[in-house]
Amino acid sequence: MTLYAWPKQAAFGRVVPKSKIYEHAAVSAALKERFVQQVEQINWAYKLAPETVNLPATPAVAEIQVFRISLKGASLDHEVLKAIDRAIPFPLIFELVQSGRVKLVAAYKRPAQNPGSTADISHWVLSSYFETDWQLESSPRPPLPVALDMAGLYEQLLSPLVQGRVASATEDLRTPPSQVHDVAAVGYTAGAPATQPKRLTLEQHIELAEAIVSQQKQVERIRTRLGREKQFNKRVAINAELRDAKQELQRLMQQQTASQRN
Structure with missing residues (x-):
């Protein structure tokens, strides 16, 4: 699975306090405990937007945010990622980092059919999460895939994760x-067109x-x-x-x- 070389001009580099996620995602006490046990630091690493990747926005995808999450252990509960997704009103790509290894994780995030406001996270719909295997942080990173707009870029970023999920499930x-x-x-009966x-x-x-x-x-x-x-x-x-x-x-x-x- 591919780790992408995020454009330098898209670098954002802001540490996000866990408390901010709690405020915007209505996190329960039990989920807060998972944040404490599993997450070392949350970094808003890159902002893929028209002005940073030179692609036009679309109604569904105005920007894509890349979050790097430093882990305390080898695993992270997807409910933690879901809380972050609920707190940020943009599609997110996560890089999980632990002991010199990194993996990509993301859910397909789209606006609801009749959103009142794109800034209101209740009007966003999340799929289940898809992820790659762990890779070395030093692994080569190719540039972003070619796309015509932000929605096309989002599709190109998510597609390998989706295909990988199917492969791992059926192996x-x-x-x-x-x-x-x-x-x-059974699927190829005689005479089937x-x-x-x-x-x-x-x-x-x-x-x-x-x-x-x-x-x-x-x-x-x-x-x-x-x-x-x-x-x-x-x-x-x-x-x-x-x-x-x-x-x-x-x-x-x-x-x-x-x-x-x-």
Whole structure:
């Protein structure tokens, strides 16, 4: 996964006190404790805006903010990121930093259908969070991807994270190869017309990625139930349920693969 070389002219470099996040995001006492235990420092590192990246704003994406969060340990609760997202009325890209390593994390953040004010965070909608693997801070960083406007840049920044989430979710699918072959064949019945898939928007890609992750978890839950069940007739029923769940997961994965080729 790519770590980008943020433009020098976009450098902002302001430390954000945790108390400011608490004020603007209505943080509970329990969540404050997670901030204290997990976060060393929050730095508003870069401001990607028309005047700093020479791209026109769009109604959905006027600016993109890059926050660097120094961690006390190796993990960070996504509720902490959500609180920061709620406090800042712009799309955010997070760089998490810990012991010479860094990873990118972000949720797709978009205005609600009928926002009263773009400055009111209650009018923003967040997807789940997508993240890269840890990389060395010294890893090479290419320049920002080419885009026509701020919305296009935002899509280019988020797309690798979304694709990575799907890859990591499906790598753990512990299905024997013969079963994968059988399930895959279901989608290609004789006489089925070949259709060219439509190009998906970023939002559609995210919805599909979240559906794949959710279905993968469903498969694992059913597999766990099957492992615990001892009665033969109930195992037969659960096996049928597991087969259907795997077929649905395979269908979603094929849809994802087809959309990436298009």
